[in-house]
Amino acid sequence: MSESTIPAGTAAPSDLEIAQRATMRPIEEIAAAAGINAEALELYGRYKAKIDPARLAASKAGGVSRAPGKVVLVSAMSPTPAGEGKSTTTVGLADSLARAGHRVMIALREPSLGPILGMKGGATGGGYSQVLPMDEINLHFTGDFHAVTSANNALMALVDNHIYQGNELNIDPRRMTFKRVLDMNDRSLREVVIGLGGPTQGTPRQDGFDITVASEIMAVFCLATDLADLRERLGRITFGYTYDRQPVTVAQLGVQGALTMLLRDALKPNLVQTIAGTPALVHGGPFANIAHGCNSLIATQTARSLADIVVTEAGFGADLGAEKYMDIKSRVADVAPSAVVVVATIRALKMHGGVPKDQLREPNVDALAAGVVNLQRHVRNVEKFGITPVVAINRFATDTREELDWLLEWCAAAGVQAAVADVWGRGGGGDGGDELAAKVAAAVDAPHTFRHLYPLEMSVEDKIRTIVQEIYGADGVDFSVPALKRLAEIEKNGWSGFPVCMAKTQYSFTDDASRLGAPKGFTVHVRDLIPKTGAGFIVALTGAVMTMPGLPRVPAAMRMDVDAAGNPVGLF
């Protein structure tokens, strides 16, 4: 992401260099300014802290009650493979809102270590709109993902041990639906056979590893309202089926208590700061395809208890991340956004207008006009939830004035609020996001009535049909034979009341990543359904979903090192 946003022709500093040059305030100061009492704060080094939500609530119990803060959800048009800068816009917008005098807090996902060692930029923003200390956040942070990995793998060690020790629950080793995980990009672990070596070495079975962010425990962690709810949800996880095809849950195995114990400290949100000093809670990080793709509910609610405006982000484009935020997360608790920011870039619009990847830097207003249909559909989709969208045009050095003006005029003609933001280059702490902040603040206060897209009583088929027709613009949905069998199973097991979590490519409204713009006359193919009974949603798989990434030919790890003082180098 950052690579493309570096002004052409200049030796711009890297994100890591900008971050290392920034001056951080001690996290106690950030906490005090945010209204967090010392009793609720657990320091992790000088610039990170965990917040104990129970102690925070206790400290407020005697005080003046205030309304929870309003949520601004940052989403995007269908992105280019390099991403359109949602995290950067989230950070920059929050900094700009703070600059304008609002009491603001950020809620973001934690980065996953696996992709960092591979090729992806971190999830900590970029340029002058970053959360700090970016190196520590991107490397281990406060250990939350390691705790999720431990809990996930403890569960699977306990399950395989149960089978090995006599299998009282009659678990069918051929019908396991839960895998071990590592926070690593490790394609060699996608398909494995375990339990080899003879009778003392377990029971042989086909298996595989996912990346930690794909664990249902991560999704559960991010949807739990508190520790007791986490324990309940962990107990409801279905990890496989018996020989007579009955689902088997963690509660039947009896280890939800141990898993909760392993996640106890991790469940406390992590406080950090932006380059401009805005407080940010960075906590949790479920996949945006087979899960709902946003930070923990506890972080969102903690931020709302402290700030008037909470700026948060959902993964992928608005067809996926925003829809899931509305129909999954906003059903667990009343966290519906008061405004949705749709991040758009000139280069993404040109890509949707048919321009090949290597020509995206060249001015091309015609392509812009052809590609704007993609943005248009996302904007209209947001309105279907009763929320006012605001288009944030994330400025790149290669954008021309003519292109930017054309897009602003198109937005005005379409009756859509829009602003150009240069939060990467100038930072939200500078004036890069002032206009965007003003429009977002106005949208937050504008009257609106949030509505879910579908009622939970609707059948799973109809929920999926509603999403693909209303949000994607498809004619309909087509279920594979396995998917139809799974629908019957879901009905039989009493799981029809769950919302749906669509696993679809982020690059297209269709299930074919190459179909850009705003396609019409297509059908979405659901090839399988995965009930996530702990998280409380049914994943609908369209096309292949990679739940364990691989490393590229030259992994980013090859460039990473520490300098003589022990500081990381080569990290973005």
Next chain:
Amino acid sequence: MSESTIPAGTAAPSDLEIAQRATMRPIEEIAAAAGINAEALELYGRYKAKIDPARLAASKAGGVSRAPGKVVLVSAMSPTPAGEGKSTTTVGLADSLARAGHRVMIALREPSLGPILGMKGGATGGGYSQVLPMDEINLHFTGDFHAVTSANNALMALVDNHIYQGNELNIDPRRMTFKRVLDMNDRSLREVVIGLGGPTQGTPRQDGFDITVASEIMAVFCLATDLADLRERLGRITFGYTYDRQPVTVAQLGVQGALTMLLRDALKPNLVQTIAGTPALVHGGPFANIAHGCNSLIATQTARSLADIVVTEAGFGADLGAEKYMDIKSRVADVAPSAVVVVATIRALKMHGGVPKDQLREPNVDALAAGVVNLQRHVRNVEKFGITPVVAINRFATDTREELDWLLEWCAAAGVQAAVADVWGRGGGGDGGDELAAKVAAAVDAPHTFRHLYPLEMSVEDKIRTIVQEIYGADGVDFSVPALKRLAEIEKNGWSGFPVCMAKTQYSFTDDASRLGAPKGFTVHVRDLIPKTGAGFIVALTGAVMTMPGLPRVPAAMRMDVDAAGNPVGLF
């Protein structure tokens, strides 16, 4: 361990209950009292902190120079399966030394999560001689083991990716000597096949997982003198061989920088406190069989820079842990002990005297007299290193006065310093360890000349022969055919100058766990040798060594949970 030490017939509190009732002081106060400046301290919650050795050294640069503290190494006779209480004695002894006015610090290994979820007690001591917060130390702590797991698995993902992307280094996938790890007891992962699923899923090969404490990266971590040395050692790790049988190192792959970056924060020692308020560094934890089994060298040296006496522990009995401390760790840096405490128990002596397990609680002076030969050999072994041993009789409720007196008299007649210690029941903060502390303090100040058992120039065969004859009392050593081949390989690759790390059962001086007491007329069988070129030692395997434990029929995890306030229950 603690189970057996609970006084018979009373409802004694569990270790966790004792720990939870204890009052901790804020870790800043413990640090200040220990002479650690605030700049060197990185808090992890209220009662844990990491110490930055570089900042600590910088803060002392201008001050009065003092001699590094003296080391007291706590070891033991050949233990019973329940253990003889080395950690408890370490903590209690340090508390008693502090009570006597010495400036003292503890250096201990970190507990491994896998065995905790299985059946083993923690490594945080027991009764009234514990380090706190025991629940946090036993669960994730400051994330060091997770960092080691990440670094280890990043290496293997990078190795398998290298093979998949063209295998420029010509690595033979059938000759890999490094495995992935999890900090979990998971027998199903001992033998696996990875890379299945077709050409985009890696290269199929036979593989397996070890537990994290068995990772060579853990051994490297614990022997590194600083971050730069860590990086060097990581680069020297041999992870496999080429098709033409040449060793391949991490430096050849070029990822020692990335691995160092992943371990940077973990390498800072962790400060906690005992129930009595004595400062303790709990850091690192390599296996005691295929590695050297003691806490990080950095923690030992940091403690020595702060205290006059550092009480530390080495895994297993003195034939293994103490010998490795002398011949491996004490060669990397000058950390040779000034005194060695040999922990003995009445029940272990009776076991070595031939009493069956279920009768160990019954008084039996005759068995004691028969079993004391085991203790005798350990004590004489310690003297071979030029160090004065002190026998600590770790008292159990079932010990009779007659038995204790008999053992004290035997020690006196043998010219060995000895004291009965009741640090579990009364705590070193009480008077439970006063006599032991006095004798240890005297031994520390007594004149002594430390010597290694063998010179590094000796051949690997002769090093092994020296250990088994001098320390175990064997007639000689017998090498298997594969071991002989490996010896030639070690010679060829220039690794003969490394010290030897014996992997042998802890229960016997022989390689047969059932041969108790002080056997004579036996041969030790070396079945294979594993060069650990990063750690810098050659592991000699005698018999089978389990590097990935399994869970028992009813894992400890089944009892674990959190209470309504979020505190752990059922953790020991």
